[in-house]
Amino acid sequence: MAGGSEPLHTSHVDQPMATINRLLILTHAALTTAVLYYRASGLASQTAGWPLVSWSLLLAAELLLAFLWTLRQAFKWRPVARAAFPERLQSERHLPPVDVFVCTADPEMEPTMEVMNTLISAACLDYPAERLSVYLSDDGGSALTLHAARKAYAFAAPWRAFCRRFDVETRCPEAYFSAVGSDRSASADEEFLEVQQRLKLMYESLKESVDNAKIMSKTTHGSTAKGQDRPSHIEVIQDAQEQEEMPLLVYVSREKQNRIPHHYKAGALNVLLRVSSVMSNSPYVLVLDCDMYCNNPTSARQAMCFHLEPRLAPSLAFVQFPQRFHNISKDDIYCAELGFLFKRLWKGCDGLRGPILSGTGFYIKRDAVYGAKPGNTTIEELASSDDISKIKQLFGSSNELIASLRLRPNLRSNIEKHTVTSEATILASCAYELDTQWGEQANRILVRFSRRRLLHRVSPALPRMDFGLLLPHKACVSWQRAG
Ligand SMILES: O=c1ccn([C@@H]2O[C@H](COP(=O)(O)OP(=O)(O)O[C@H]3O[C@H](CO)[C@@H](O)[C@H](O)[C@H]3O)[C@@H](O)[C@H]2O)c(=O)[nH]1
Ligand SMILES: [Mn+2]
Incomplete structure (x- = not known):
């Protein structure tokens, strides 16, 4: 590569x-x-x-x-220090597709515009649009979030074009238009300033529209209120004029039934894994918390510098980027910046068997989550084994999901939006996992999105190998941190 x-x-x-x-x-x-x-x-x-x-x-x-x-x-x-050289990657045609999973749970606790900034910054990653898909999991099932996602998608198209054309590094509009962004006056070029001004107005009107919608947003899909049972709702967000230059954006509100545990973020990620498998089915997945925007637009390419390296790839499960936080007190006496973790401890772990998964800001290989063993049995082999009952035990009963294990990723232009959403709706139902080992069995490699919470495991039985690694660049920035 x-x-x-x-x-x-x-x-x-x-x-x-x-x-x-x-x-x-x-x-x-x-x-x-x-x-x-x-x-x-x-x-x-x-x-x-x-x-x-x-x-x-x-x-x-x-x-x-x-x-x-x-x-x-x-x-x-x-402690190990690493550097990536994305400019040495081959042409865009050779880049593998990437799915971005953004999870949000509550529009009151997690400001909708913050979530939208995360979405927009992910959709504007410096990666070919056809090979990038963004999935938003909304555990709040909020009409406001869905409305805002549609509006944000419409704004993201010209914003992505602007960032790519003028090489704008800060892809999160809120950061760019506030004091946080550093490249705001990158150019004094008249055309640049004019487009920037136009986008600023568009961004203001997006915020206003979301604010207005907030007032009428107390209901969820259908007529159910917060905390009540609701069906799954999946929507491929698209603009009136089909934007070929835009990544796919899929809104996913999984089914909720009070009598069935939903397993919080881990449950949401499990649903996104299944839903995306019948849509884009990308071999790599970036996981982001909703309050965490992509700070470095080249992060996906940087991650690929490791995932595509033939000697490293078979034993590599994920590339972890460090986090950085805004809104932290200047003195940071409680170490909310987590500097010790990201600057020291994780680097040291990298010198052993790799850093610990931080729960957000990591590019993970889909097969690693599915349970492929490093270096030998691939998921395709498992999927083509004759023991169909064993496969169904692991992956549930969806034939489409099982077929996806053997299929190549789907590029944006090939996704049959209307047909896949019906299967995806079934995969987002809360009973899908019942009586299966999905999300329950500890993964043989290192990670499981456990049914209870996001857990990270390194199997002691495995030979020494590079499981994951840490990059020095601050690829993701979180706006705030509770506590
Ligand atoms: O039922 C839920 C609950 C939470 N979330 C999302 O999960 C993410 C993290 O939850 P949060 O309450 O913000 O937890 P934090 O303590 O801020 O997050 C840290 O700790 C978590 C594990 O405890 C990790 O998963 C996170 O990545 C890590 O940033 C957020 O995007 C939430 O919207 C859901 O999608 N569904
Ligand atoms: Mn959080």
Whole structure:
């Protein structure tokens, strides 16, 4: 897949950080040993009574703390730094399709315009429109969210064209038109300024229309109110004039029945996996929380620099990008920026078997979630096995979903919008998973969208391999963080 002989990515041990970490570890280990030695010799000099008990308890506590500290040091020993070179990827025709999953749950807690900014920034990723599909899961089943998604899609078309034409890096309109965006006055070109002004007005009117709709939005689809049972609703959002230059946008509100557990975000992701399998069926999936916009438009291409690297690809499940947060207090005394995780711990994990999945901002291989084993049994092999009852046990009864395991991804122009939505509606029903292992069985590779919550597992039985990796670029930015 490399355009020439140059590598698509590089990685090396972050030597300055490794040296500092190792010095700290050695110093800490020496001091801990001295404390333990002092405690052990103090204990030996006690004969009986309370002093003996208290010295013993202190020694036990310090041994426990020392043991817990030791367990964490492996993460600091070998921090790895990586770089990707998306400009070395071959032509656009060779890029694999990508599905973006955005989850939202409640239009009151999660401001609709924020969700729309996430959608727009995903639809405007620097990736061929035909190979990009965005799915919005709305667990609130909100008429407002659906209305806003339609409006946002209409705005996203000229916005995407503007960003691509003038090389605008900040693809999230709210960030661009506010102080957050850095490339606002990237050009003083008259035409640029004129288009920018026009888009600004369009964006203002989008916000206004969403605000107006909010007033009348207290009902959900049909006549059901919040918290009541409702059927699934799937809609391929399209503009009056069919936009070939726009990615596919699909609104998914899964079925809810109060007596059947819906498993929160993990349940939503499971539904999106199934729904997208009968639509775009892309081999790679980007997962985003609703308040997290794509900060770096090249993130998909960067992820492909790893996923398409022949030596790495068979054992690679996901590429994790670090998160960054807005609206955090300047002093950040509670470490809400999670700098320790993304700048240090994850880098160290990358030097072992890969970082831990952060729940958002990662490009994961669809087969990895389905349960393919690294390097050998592919999902197609599993799907073509004769044991149909085993396949149905894993994937449920939908023949279309099972067929999708063997099919190639569907490019946007090939998707039969009206026919696929009826099957997708069944796949979004809350009883679909019942009596199957879907979402229940721990994945042999590393990830499961567990029925209860999003869990991340590394199977200890597997040989050492690069499961996932961390990129340094801040590909996603979150507007806010609760708490
Ligand atoms: O029933 C639900 C509940 C939540 N969500 C969505 O899940 C995402 C994360 O939920 P949130 O309540 O915002 O959790 P946070 O603690 O902010 O999220 C962190 O922690 C979660 C796991 O606990 C991870 O899944 C997230 O990626 C990670 O950012 C949001 O987009 C929600 O809209 C749903 O789609 N359905
Ligand atoms: Mn959140």
